[in-house]
Amino acid sequence: MTTEPLPRFTVIGHRGARGHAPENTLLSIDTAIRLGADWVEFDVQHHDGELWLMHDLTLDRTTNGRGPLHAHSADSLRRLDAGGGEIIPTLPEALDLIEQRVGVNVELKSWNGCAAAVAACLRDYIADGWPADRFLVSSFHLPELWEFKQLLPEVPLGALYCGVPLDWAGLAAELGAQTLNISGEFVDARLIADAHERGLRLYVYTVNDEAELWALRQMGVDGVFSDYPERALAVAGPA
Ligand code: G3P
Ligand code: CA
Numbered sequence: 001m002t003t004e005p006l007p008r009f010t011v012i013g014h015r016g017a018r019g020h021a022p023e024n025t026l027l028s029i030d031t032a033i034r035l036g037a038d039w040v041e042f043d044v045q046h047h048d049g050e051l052w053l054m055h056d057l058t059l060d061r062t063t064n065g066r067g068p069l070h071a072h073s074a075d076s077l078r079r080l081d082a083g084g085g086e087i088i089p090t091l092p093e094a095l096d097l098i099e100q101r102v103g104v105n106v107e108l109k110s111w112n113g114c115a116a117a118v119a120a121c122l123r124d125y126i127a128d129g130w131p132a133d134r135f136l137v138s139s140f141h142l143p144e145l146w147e148f149k150q151l152l153p154e155v156p157l158g159a160l161y162c163g164v165p166l167d168w169a170g171l172a173a174e175l176g177a178q179t180l181n182i183s184g185e186f187v188d189a190r191l192i193a194d195a196h197e198r199g200l201r202l203y204v205y206t207v208n209d210e211a212e213l214w215a216l217r218q219m220g221v222d223g224v225f226s227d228y229p230e231r232a233l234a235v236a237g238p239a
Contacts (some may be wrong), residue, residue, distance in 0.1 A: 008237035010223030013037035019227035024053040024082025026097050037229035039103035040162050045110035046117045048074040052093035108139040115144045119151035172196040
């Protein structure tokens, strides 16, 4: 009996390469690229006229600042240390570093005009020659994705989910998303089949364990977010 070779899955560096460098920094992104990740993912929040790469709503865990990001001016955010002397980068700084070497998944983490600001930024890069399909804009907050879609429909969307099982694939398809990005504990064969039947790629976060990576590949998921891109690349299959 012959078996079909498993398709390669896409390796997405999570918050850059968070296992190796301070998350959501230029160093982390550059590390993910040097390790060979196909894509990088990072979190973006809109504040004081800038798009900041930051996961938490507060500064305490990942920087030497204190309190909510939104309580600080852009000038004071600029001066913070995001780990190992790294700054909190802005979206243009990240894109200028990446220079189209990998695909870019921008996760919208704030809902205060973030979609519009990201759309304006990406529109400029697309006008400069960046292929729209080398971006993926994702969010847990589907209304924000809907707003983004009205502004820049050529950029693919990723619907993010974590929580009680619902008709995730149906909701993502209704939105017109291209990927369904889901936490590992909620992935099963039925969901994968449902996503694929609807033409969605299924991406799983955050997967750092080798056995789990192998299991997901064998189940037929299309991509994984990993803090350690090299671990996912070791099981991803030939390019
Ligand atoms: O986009 C996948 C993953 O990054 C979503 O969760 O909390 O790491 O932003 P979180
Ligand atoms: Ca994220």
